[in-house]
Amino acid sequence: MTPEHIELVKSTVPVLRENGVALTKYFYNRMLTNNPDLKNIFNMDHQSSGRQPRALAGAVLAYAEHIEDPSSLARVLDHIGNKHVSLDIQADQYSIVGENLLHSISEVLNVPFESDLIAAWKEAYLQLAAILIDIEKKKYDNLVALDGGWAGWRAFEISAIEEVEEGKKFTLKPQDGNAIPASEPKYYISVKVQVPNHEIQQPQQFAFTEAQQGSDYQIVVKPEKEPTEFSVANILLDHYKVGDTVQVTAPLIG
Ligand code: HEM
Incomplete structure (x- = not known):
């Protein structure tokens, strides 16, 4: 310049x-x-x-x-x-x-x-x-x-949903059955969901609360204090069940 x-x-x-x-x-x-x-x-x-x-x-x-x-x-x-x-x-x-x-x-x-x-x-x-x-x-x-690494969105299946104190713990397994990178607390993934009654998808970042070393990732989803119809956390909590698919990007540090 x-x-x-x-x-x-x-x-x-x-x-x-x-x-x-x-x-x-x-x-x-x-x-x-x-x-x-x-x-x-x-x-x-x-x-x-x-x-x-x-x-x-x-x-x-x-x-x-x-x-x-x-x-x-x-x-x-x-x-x-x-x-x-x-x-x-x-x-x-x-x-x-x-x-x-x-x-x-x-x-x-x-x-x-x-x-x-x-x-x-x-x-x-x-x-x-x-x-x-x-x-x-x-x-x-x-x-x-990275070992098991990828760029962009990858399909993950919700393999378990467990009630926890702050919300629900979602277990996400890659649909292709291949490896995923290990990760640590403070790293986050983006999870993209379909918004009910709208023709759009919405992503949100979720930070890990525990080390991730297996063949799936676990995130704790807490309800938003003032949710809108686009709030990813509330959509996951209210509309997604075991067996459903979400899109996920690889872990990055927050
Ligand atoms: C020079 C250009 C750009 C600058 C300086 C910039 C800057 C930023 C900043 C500061 C944030 C917030 C980061 C945070 O929340 O921690 C952000 C988020 C974001 N940016 Fe960019 N950005 C640029 C270009 C782009 C482009 C080209 C796209 C794609 C169309 C994009 C899409 C986004 C999205 C989707 C988010 C997250 C927003 C949300 O949470 O809704 N940005 N960007």
Whole structure:
């Protein structure tokens, strides 16, 4: 990026931060309206609470602030990478997010899309996207290299459901009968379920509470305090039974 572009980007971060809610609302509405498929991976619960919208756009703004030394954000980017890999986010989806984000910045700042400012933001976004795509590629490769490892979604059957104090313990067995990687507490898997009465699926992360060393994984599912019809935990608790199938991604550290 040229020094002028860096200056342009940095000088608009405060305005975008002040209008953070408008930016993220506009961004998500635009993106999910134009790409309804993404409703299968973004958590619709988080959308309504506004939590995730703030996280994604907030990370882009934080990156823009540190654009001259992005290495200071290495830990944050590693954490985002784990979350993305746990949701099977792919490199080609970055252009969808980028286009919608740039249109939203243009809207919130009230500047034409074809302007120097948006061109500068585009470079900043592409730089960040390239870093994340690279981090995520390495993570997918590492997962595949594990004993029993895999990348993306894999079908698991619910082989047992047991009542426990906080909710229910689900035992999940890979449908292909092959090995799965051992894991430890604090590592999490994403579990994707079909939402009743809606044509969409929803994923959620569940952290292990115990070491996982066998041919299945065990997760404790607790009911949400204020569930919506998209709450994965409540869907599992209320609608899923032994023998049903869910989609699962490989364990990653939280
Ligand atoms: C430069 C681009 C991106 C940045 C900076 C970014 C940043 C983030 C951040 C900060 C989070 C929250 C992490 C957490 O909860 O711990 C997140 C979650 C997520 N991101 Fe990204 N992201 C980017 C691109 C993408 C792309 C291309 C996709 C795929 C379309 C995507 C899909 C998601 C999803 C589905 C979640 C989880 C949201 C939820 O729980 O509903 N992100 N991202």
